[in-house]
Amino acid sequence: MLVEAVYLKYNYDFRDYTGASQKRRVLVALREMDCDTVSELQAKVLHQPEAFSQLLQYLTIPVSEMFRDPEYFAAIRSQVVPFLRTYPSLKIWVAGCSTGEEVYSLAILLHEEGLLERTMIYATDINPVSLDAARRGVFPLDRMRLFTENYQKSGGKRAFSDYYTAAYGGALFERMLVENVTFADHSLATDSVFSETHFVSCRNVMIYFNRRLQNRVLGLFHESLCHRGFLGLGSKESIDFSSYASRFEPLARRERLFRKAAE
Structure with missing residues (x-):
């Protein structure tokens, strides 16, 4: 429901991302964004665009290095x-x-x-x-x-x-x-x-x-x-x-x- 809501509200489509990695990221977001439940996180993201920007950092994992491999x-x-x-x-x-x-x-x-x-x-x-x-x-x-x-x-x-x-x-x-x-x-x-x-x-x-x-x-x-x-x-x-x-x-x-x- 969270990723469906994100897609409908912001047109960012995470619906076909693998479930295991998404679950790990959402659990981190819950902790870092001070939410007790996914429903609470969803409400926060839908009503606060800045909260969505914050969630996006956890959903996309911007990690890399130069000349990797x-x-x-x-x-x-x-x-x-x-x-x-x-x-x-x-x-x-x-x-x-x-x-x-x-x-x-x-x-x-x-x-x-x-x-x-x-x-x-x-x-x-x-x-x-x-x-x-x-x-x-x-x-x-x-x-x-x-x-x-x-x-x-x-x-x-x-x-x-x-x-x-x-x-x-x-x-x-x-x-x-x-x-x-x-x-x-x-x-x-x-x-x-x-x-x-x-x-x-x-x-x-x-x-x-x-x-x-x-x-x-x-x-x-x-x-x-x-x-x-x-x-x-x-x-x-x-x-x-x-x-x-x-x-x-x-x-x-x-x-x-x-x-x-x-x-």
């Missing part, structure tokens, strides 16, 4: 970039971008491969607070050690510190990395495709969806991708048992990189 980015460098070089201009979609760590990671990779200036990146998420954080590009200084290690393992070609300066109590990343990035609100559960793209990266998002929503999302990506375009998923995600299993070919199966099958 370094082998994924190494595989992009070695197996996807050579194909991307053949296009005069590029469009890349980072779906479920959270607070922007993956966007900046891809931008750094593309910059080092000489592709950033001719690339338009669409970074989308349903959480406006996360999108604002992504636009700012300021990350905690105490995370730079982990991010640096990930970057080096992914095949980084420079000193990671070249890309940020210590400011505002955190690490402020170079603005040139996001000059060609459009940050936008987009729901994989309710919205449609908005552009043809060459590469879609959507990692650690579909693990929270049930089978029906996973199929919908893969359909969006298939529709968005150009002929023989590329798809990247999270380390625990797969297309093997989806309705689109035959519509993509594994490019680097272990790293979860796929290519749209020829039609």
Whole structure:
């Protein structure tokens, strides 16, 4: 009833998110928002828009890191970039971008491969607070050690510190990395495709969806991708048992990189 009410009131659709993960998040929200029951939380959310904004932070789990799973980015460098070089201009979609760590990671990779200036990146998420954080590009200084290690393992070609300066109590990343990035609100559960793209990266998002929503999302990506375009998923995600299993070919199966099958 809570997620149905949220959908009817705010048009945010969590109805096809997996029940177990939703239950964990709602229990945390109950505690943090000082509610004794889900009914009390529902009433609060329906009558106080600011309470919904707070609930959204628990329902979407904005957690990420730069160059997460370094082998994924190494595989992009070695197996996807050579194909991307053949296009005069590029469009890349980072779906479920959270607070922007993956966007900046891809931008750094593309910059080092000489592709950033001719690339338009669409970074989308349903959480406006996360999108604002992504636009700012300021990350905690105490995370730079982990991010640096990930970057080096992914095949980084420079000193990671070249890309940020210590400011505002955190690490402020170079603005040139996001000059060609459009940050936008987009729901994989309710919205449609908005552009043809060459590469879609959507990692650690579909693990929270049930089978029906996973199929919908893969359909969006298939529709968005150009002929023989590329798809990247999270380390625990797969297309093997989806309705689109035959519509993509594994490019680097272990790293979860796929290519749209020829039609």
